[in-house]
Amino acid sequence: MKLNCAILHQDAGLQDQLMKYIEKVPFLCCCGAYNNALEALKAYYEKKVEVYFIGIGTVKEGEIDGRDFCKLLDLYTRVIFIADTDRYAAECFRLDALDYLVEGPDFATFFQAVSKASRWFSARENGNLGEEKSAVSKVDVPKVIYIRADNRILRLELDCIDYIESCGDYVKVYYRDMSKPILSLCSMKYMEERLPVDRFIRVHRSYIVRMDSVSIVEDNSVIVGEKSLPIGASYRKRVKDYVSRLMFL
Incomplete structure (x- = not known):
């Protein structure tokens, strides 16, 4: 299974690092990297993005924060947040984040996170999401x-x-x-x-x-x-x- 992924982060250096990591993982395909939430959202509706790497940090006035951007995504898009501190972790997991990485993760940590995504989509494809599937169908049905x-x-x-x-x-x-x-x-x-x-x-x-x-x-x-x-x-x-x-x- 090949998963389409995209990156939303204002740090160009971190974008490059994540894209190099993505190239090493055979089941990932990068659809784009963005530093503006509106541009990222436009591309999201044009492409089937299954895994989104989203940065959290200071944004300019009038721009959309990474946590708010996450709320605009489809229920079945898995989100991996990236921040320079762990203080947002609890809030991000309440947003049903797949994982939360501190900026500058090594490849091993990155691979663990994307492996979770692979397992999640494989379970969904096989109709074996268990309690997670039940929660999506009974509680989080989109309105x-x-x-x-x-x-x-x-x-x-x-x-x-x-x-x-x-x-x-x-x-x-x-x-x-x-x-x-x-x-x-x-x-x-x-x-x-x-x-x-x-x-x-x-x-x-x-x-x-x-x-x-x-x-x-x-x-x-x-x-x-x-x-x-x-x-x-x-x-x-x-x-x-x-x-x-x-x-x-």
Whole structure:
């Protein structure tokens, strides 16, 4: 298993050190290194980053701190914090950090941290996360998603998303009570991977719908509000499985 990783740290020297370490680990692939949280977040939505190395330290006024940046990431992105002191450790582990390294870690310490990530993703892939998986599914089920649109980061309530439409390199998010859809630079695959599977279903290569927003299921389409969305041939089985779980009178 190859894990995509990225770095957010203001120290260029430490970035270089981490990238050299990453090159030595066969199951890691570096997708980028950033010193600005907004640039890092934009790239995060364009790439599938599974492990993020995030620095904690003094930031300029108006910039996003590493701990706040962590809160914007998807639930299944594992975070390894790096700081020049251990005083933030307790707070970072409350943010469900995978590990916490003091600046200038040697390769052995780094390898121990990324090995935890490898084991975590292997367990997830094999459906064997045990108590951690149970905690994610029962307690930490996401209620919001963050997307970048018009040079802003928007916090969207999942309950208010009706459906999502593919638009080339962009997606359109149809959000309740908004007159126009929200246009964001990311792929349908990315959206599908980030949305909870028990609440959203892909019915077509161009459409993902929130299950609770569907009012009618027809042979070849689903109705969301006044909009009829087609059911693609390759997605028909998953729609059929969804319908089979419904209670009929």
